Amino acid sequence: MVKIAIVNPAFEVSYWGLEHAQPMLGRRANMPVASLPLLAALTPAEHDVTLIDENVEPIDFEALADFDLVGVTGMSVQRFRMAEILQELKSRDIFVALGGPWVTVEEDYFEDLADVIFIGEAETTWPQFLDEWQQGTHRYRYEQTARTDMSTVPTPRHDLLKNKYYMFGSLQFSRGCPFQCEFCDIIVTFGRKPRIKQPSQIIDELECLRREGLKIAFIVDDNLIGNKRGIKPVLKEVAKWQEDNGYPLAFSTEASLDLCEDDELMELMARCNIQSVFIGIETPNEESLKETKKYQNVRERGGTMLEKIHQIQDFGIEVWCGLIVGFDNDTTEIFETQKTFLKESRIAHAMIGLLHAIPKTPLHARLQQEGRLDTNDDQAFGTNVIPKQMTREELRDGYIETMRHAYQPDVYFDRLDDLFITGGFRTRVFDTDHFRARPLLRLRQSAFYFAGFAVLFWRLMRHTPDRELRQIYRSRILNVVRQRLTDPAIYFYYVIKCAMHYHHHKMTADIIEHPDTFVSTIGKSMRTSTPAVEPLALQVLTKQTTCP
Known part of the structure; x- marks a missing residue:
């Protein structure tokens, strides 16, 4: 042994x-x-x-x-x-x-x-x-000489993890993405042909997560819907497992913006209890999207990017997103453009990042050829990319200001309330035929969310050190409870979003207080995509943001 x-x-x-x-x-x-x-x-x-x-x-x-x-x-x-x-x-x-x-x-x-x-x-x-x-x-x-046959992947040993210390679990349905975003290393490592596990493999892993007592899990696929036809039978089996077992798990995942074009796919995701999806929006600047070959975000089918985002939100799946500044077609105007887009999109959680060239990606090769890469491993400007239409100082300072504005309390909660209160957002799973026909299941789910809300609200008030922020959180939470009294799932998640706001707000405040030292840290520690969960060779390549 x-x-x-x-x-x-x-x-x-x-x-x-x-x-x-x-x-x-x-x-x-x-x-x-x-x-x-x-x-x-x-x-x-x-x-x-x-x-x-x-x-x-x-x-x-x-x-x-x-x-x-x-x-x-x-x-x-x-x-x-x-x-x-x-x-x-x-x-x-x-x-x-x-x-x-x-x-x-x-x-x-x-x-x-x-x-x-x-x-x-x-x-x-x-x-x-x-x-x-x-x-x-x-x-x-x-x-490996060949990409992994996903049908041979064993059930991960979640039982060997100290699961009580994590907020969420993680699992994987597929690898690979059909698109060709210039900055993304996923297609370099996983290829452009999505490979999907068998439904039985995924069900075994769901059972393992349930035995470990997990309630929420992130499906770490870089684009869950990269193969729409292939993923639908899998989602049907997951939905059946959820329905047969009383919906023991809630999920988030990553997908491309063209999700909005397929109502059947969104309904299957809802039946699986996929409540939110992270989408690589990157930028409202269409020339930058074309530059980086993110054509799936600029095609006319389905409307504008804002209309597509609203379609997914109105269906009942919350949208989180990744935004990037520093493309070649970006001028200093991009920072105000990103602020406006974020407000109009009603997206509370936007991971705003500086464009970064990862080795072995087409972006890295192109910029290296153009002599526009900073080879210093401890980048003083938070990225190894030397921008084309602004100075490095302008890119750094514009990024910091965009982050500061995005997580300013009134700006953040106005976006959140625009979706949850004005927009009346409701998680789709609770409006599926299965839930409508089972009042006891709805009652049990409501009791779970209400109890969770009470515990998290108490913890939030106890552990938020800033008195002014505590007052803001309390006021905003009580308002959403009054407005959505019969929907405890909404105010349960609202409390979590307050905790997340505190993290983003504190992180941004530290950047502003120590711009020279902390922006250097961005270059070292900025997570691209949801990198804590990408499974490859002792872990796979991370990417700029979700490539989808």
């Missing part, structure tokens, strides 16, 4: 990390990285596997010295902490296997700190390495 530990390094404070909100929600991290339980499942049963996530527990290096093998994963945003961990392991003469998004795109970054590295997906290379390592014939570098 081989004793194996697999380590995920701590993230720095970032948009999706919700670090400042964790005390309010009674957790230590938002989600586990999906690579940890997957790698454990890929490990032959005769070996002993321990999963260590530094985001919920400290690393005991003394204890790691007792393991035969230590695996370390990590994305680009974790690379500095990864280096520290690898150096400590090397000083203790511990055998180290290294994988994940960053080493996949920068193989030489960690030099000789690892004994073996994994590039890309690892469903076949990880078991192969373990067998060869025991025989003393292992190589230094492993990379």
